[in-house]
Amino acid sequence: MPAENDLPSHVRTWEQTNPKAFEIYKEAFNKNRMANIPVLQEIMEPIAQKTVDNINSHPEDLWKIFKQAAHELEDPTNTNQIMALYDAVYAKMDLLQQKKLAYHMAY
Numbered sequence: 055m056p057a058e059n060d061l062p063s064h065v066r067t068w069e070q071t072n073p074k075a076f077e078i079y080k081e082a083f084n085k086n087r088m089a090n091i092p093v094l095q096e097i098m099e100p101i102a103q104k105t106v107d108n109i110n111s112h113p114e115d116l117w118k119i120f121k122q123a124a125h126e127l128e129d130p131t132n133t134n135q136i137m138a139l140y141d142a143v144y145a146k147m148d149l150l151q152q153k154k155l156a157y158h159m160a161y
Contacts, residue, residue: 094138101126102142109143109151115159116151 065083068076105123107114120143127135142157144152 079108094135095142097128098138098142099118102139102146104140104141109147113151116154120155120158 065076065079068079101123105119108119108123112119120140123143124130124136124139129135129138140155144155147155
């Protein structure tokens, strides 16, 4: 079950003011999210694999390679796509590289 704080903030107020609308919206929100996970994985997997291969070849350029990979996304400014790429790449890395990537994402 996804975290409820992923719902838009104005929807969270419906929980108190209109519980039925909140439940209907939450169900539709989660159904839409679950339907899009395979689509995102299909889009991200080739980009993530290529990124990890490049990082393994040139670990000193980890952040530069990740940023270049982000420009290959359908919408490089879409935070959801960038985070999906981050998750896909992060899952394929060793611990040291994960720490470096997490550091760069945080700063």
